[in-house]
Amino acid sequence: MSTRFFKRTLPSILTFIFGISMLIPYYFKVPKEISTTVTAMTKWGIIISAFAMGLAAANLLTYHYSVIKKREKTDWLFSSWSILTFLVMTFLGLAYGRKSYWYTWWWNNTVSPVSATLMGMWIVYMVAASFRTYRMRTLESSALGLTVLVIMLRNMTLPFAAPFGVIGDWLMSVPTLGGSRAVVIGIAIGTLITGIRRLIGAERAGIEEAMEVGE
Amino acid sequence: MEEKQTIWSYLSTNYVQVIAIVVLGVILIPLIIPISIPISITPMVKSVYDTIDGTSSEDIILIKFDVTPGHWAEQGPTMEAVLTHIIRRGIKFIFINTDARGAATQTTLINLLETNVPEFKDYTYGTDWAEVGFIAGGESAIVSFGEDVWGTVNSDDRGTPLEELPIFESIKTAEDFDIVIDAASSMSDPYWLIRQWHQRYGTRLFVVHIIFNEPELIPFYSTGQYEGMVLGAKGGSQYEMLIDKPGKMVLFMGSANLTLIVVVIVIAAGNVEYFMSKRRNDA
Numbered sequence: 001m002s003t004r005f006f007k008r009t010l011p012s013i014l015t016f017i018f019g020i021s022m023l024i025p026y027y028f029k030v031p032k033e034i035s036t037t038v039t040a041m042t043k044w045g046i047i048i049s050a051f052a053m054g055l056a057a058a059n060l061l062t063y064h065y066s067v068i069k070k071r072e073k074t075d076w077l078f079s080s081w082s083i084l085t086f087l088v089m090t091f092l093g094l095a096y097g098r099k100s101y102w103y104t105w106w107w108n109n110t111v112s113p114v115s116a117t118l119m120g121m122w123i124v125y126m127v128a129a130s131f132r133t134y135r136m137r138t139l140e141s142s143a144l145g146l147t148v149l150v151i152m153l154r155n156m157t158l159p160f161a162a163p164f165g166v167i168g169d170w171l172m173s174v175p176t177l178g179g180s181r182a183v184v185i186g187i188a189i190g191t192l193i194t195g196i197r198r199l200i201g202a203e204r205a206g207i208e209e210a211m212e213v214g215e
Numbered sequence: 216m217e218e219k220q221t222i223w224s225y226l227s228t229n230y231v232q233v234i235a236i237v238v239l240g241v242i243l244i245p246l247i248i249p250i251s252i253p254i255s256i257t258p259m260v261k262s263v264y265d266t267i268d269g270t271s272s273e274d275i276i277l278i279k280f281d282v283t284p285g286h287w288a289e290q291g292p293t294m295e296a297v298l299t300h301i302i303r304r305g306i307k308f309i310f311i312n313t314d315a316r317g318a319a320t321q322t323t324l325i326n327l328l329e330t331n332v333p334e335f336k337d338y339t340y341g342t343d344w345a346e347v348g349f350i351a352g353g354e355s356a357i358v359s360f361g362e363d364v365w366g367t368v369n370s371d372d373r374g375t376p377l378e379e380l381p382i383f384e385s386i387k388t389a390e391d392f393d394i395v396i397d398a399a400s401s402m403s404d405p406y407w408l409i410r411q412w413h414q415r416y417g418t419r420l421f422v423v424h425i426i427f428n429e430p431e432l433i434p435f436y437s438t439g440q441y442e443g444m445v446l447g448a449k450g451g452s453q454y455e456m457l458i459d460k461p462g463k464m465v466l467f468m469g470s471a472n473l474t475l476i477v478v479v480i481v482i483a484a485g486n487v488e489y490f491m492s493k494r495r496n497d498a
Contacts, residue, residue, distance in 0.1 A: 026415070039362045045355030046367070053315075053351055099322055099373070107284075107319050115285035124238050127478055128231040131485040149482060152475045155426070155449060157252050157468055172433060180434045 012201035019199045060086065085110060147171060227488055234481060241477055245469030252468055259436060260453040262443030263421050264300065266394060272305035274393035275386065279408065280310050280324070281317035286400040286425050291320065292463035293423055293451030294398050295327050300458045302334045307382055309392075310372075311347040313356050313404065318349040318372070341371075341380040348372030354407040361389035361412050389416045398423040402431055409440050426450070 018041065024030060025038050064079035092103040134145035153161040154168025197203035226233060270276070278298075282290045301308055312318040325346075328335045338344055347368055350356040359367045364386050370376050377383045385391055389412045397408055397420060405422055412418040419442055424432060426447025435441045445454055448471050451464030 035362075039359065039366065042355050042359040042362065043367065046350060046352035046359055049352035049355065098318070104319075104322050104326075108323065111316075111319070112284040112287065112323075115283065116288060119285040119288070123474070124235045125231075127238050127474070127481055128234045130478055131230050131234065131481050131488075133485075134482045135485055135489040137489070145482060145486070149479060152478050152482075156472050156475050157254050157449065157452070158472050159253060172429070173437070176430045177433050177437055180430050184431075184434055 008201075008204065012204070016199050016201065019195070057086070223488060223491065226484075227492075234477075237477055238474060241473035242470045245473060246466060249466055250469035250472070252465075252472060254452050254456050254465065254468065256453050256457060257450075259444045259446075260450050260457070263297070263396075263445055264443075264454065264457045266419070266421065266443060267297070267300050267304060267306070270304065270306050270394060272307075274306055275382065275391070276301060276306055276308045277392040277395045278308055278310050279395065279397045279399065279404070280312055280321045281314035281397075281399040281401070281404055282320050282324075283314065283316045283400040284320055287320055287323070288467075289425055289447055289451070290398060290400065290423060291324060291327075292467075293445055293448075293454060294324055295331065296451060296454040296458055296460065296462065296464065297396065297423060297445065298324070298328055299332050299460060300454075302328070302332050302338065303458070305334075305343075307343050309345045309347060309382060309386070311360065312349040313353055313407075314399070314401070315349050317399075321346065341375065342382055345380055345382050346372040354411065357407045358411045361416065364388060364391075389418055392418065394419050394421060396421045396423060400425055402428050405432065405435070405441075409435060413440050421445075423450075 021034075021038055021041060025035050030038075061083060064082050067079040068076045068083070070076070088106060089103070092100065092106055096102050130148070134141070134148050136142035136145050150164050150168050150171060153164035154171075156164075194203060267276075278294075280294070282294065298308070310321055312321065347360075348371065350360060350368065352359070356367070364383070365377055368377065371380060389395075395408060395412065395418050397405055399405060399422075405424070408418070408420055413420050420440060421443045422432060422441050423445045424447075426449060429446050432441065432444060432446070436444055445451060448464050448467045452461075452468045455462050455464050
């Protein structure tokens with residue numbers, strides 16, 4: 001068998017078989033034997049995803065180990081911290097359980113405050129950026145700036161902002177709704193076309209790269 | 216010759232630092248000195264409240280809890296309010312996570328319920344509520360869990376087999392859940408339940424989400440695919456008022472209101488500065 005068969009034809013055949021098998025029971029009533037098989041195939045997806053998470057963990061360790069080994073600038077310090085927290089969380093989870101006091105304590109005192117801080121900083125930068133972003137230089141930027149002002153006032157619960165609630169609700173339920181629907185329908189059509197192309201083997205992006213990585 | 220520094224020239228170069236201090240102030244002050252703010256109830260929040268209020272204690276609600284730590288401040292207290300209502304009504308509920316971080320923040324939520332909701336003490340784990348835990352696979356997990364609950368997970372998050380948990384006796388597929396509440400922080404998750412559960416089984420969906428994603432969620436609310444939505448601190452504060460238990464979200468709305476006023480002032484100041492410098496350059 002040629003390399004082309006394993007690189008292109010076989011992945012396309014497998015994609016077609018699995019894709020069609022998953023698609024038909026969504027739209028049509030099928031015999032129980034087929035639906036049971038499809039349910040089993042969905043569970044394979046869960047197993048593969050769980051395996052991928054394990055692979056991601058291994059990849060994380062390998063990457064940070066290589067950074068520490070190179071000792072470049074101060075990056076190795078952050079990588080050491082990453083590996084340490086990874087090992088501590090893994091140890092606490094395996095030894096005491098995910099619901100244990102120590103696991104929860106570590107989570108609540110590392111991941112939670114760091115994530116909340118990042119979100120808090122984002123607010124500061126967003127407010128600071130609005131100083132220059134919403135300048136009414138042109139007609140379009142004026143429309144953008146005024147819309148932002150109205151939506152900001154709409155999201156307030158203060159009495160003086162009440163009239164802006166009516167305008168803001170209209171903006172949300174007419175132009176925003178129309179625009180969002182267009183985006184959603186556009187994505188759906190794009191997904192459908194990519195799906196069909198993938199099923200018939202015309203779309204091979206990702207498959208060949210994956211095969212090359214495998215080599 | 217050195218140009219004389221005016222307040223405008225100072226602000227235009229150091230505005231980030233000034234804004235950071237002002238934002239910090241307007242967030243902190245209402246938390247220390249609470250501001251009394253009138254909160255009006257919107258139909259999308261009222262719909263969630265009315266549905267839970269009309270649900271029988273024999274019904275079972277599935278809560279897909281995928282709140283990330285970064286969005287906990289916005290969604291955690293909101294979910295506490297929603298669950299307080301569910302618990303007061305004596306409705307059974309099951310948690311599921313498709314995001315590993317949600318499984319961890321859920322522990323914090325349950326600790327809060329144990330502390331702040333006295334009625335939760337009457338709830339028996341396994342009979343009145345349960346935690347399925349994290350299932351990998353994203354949309355595949357949703358599909359599989361909807362088609363065959365017992366085939367997808369054979370034990371709960373604590374390792375107890377489903378046979379030993381009475382709440383799962385009547386739960387076989389997605390059709391056995393009366394309501395599903397999707398509490399998620401990322402935008403991809405809500406589509407999964409619409410595509411795989413609402414369209415196939417007619418599942419009644421409600422969403423507790425961050426307000427940032429309102430424009431993307433609105434199309435699904437307007438079509439009725441979501442029957443109700445509680446979005447951000449604004450939605451959370453409304454829910455707290457509906458259950459007559461003003462809490463963190465009502466308090467937080469003071470900070471949110473002042474921060475929004477600062478944003479409006481900053482946008483206005485940015486424009487004033489722009490037009491003044493333009494006039495100076497033109498002259």
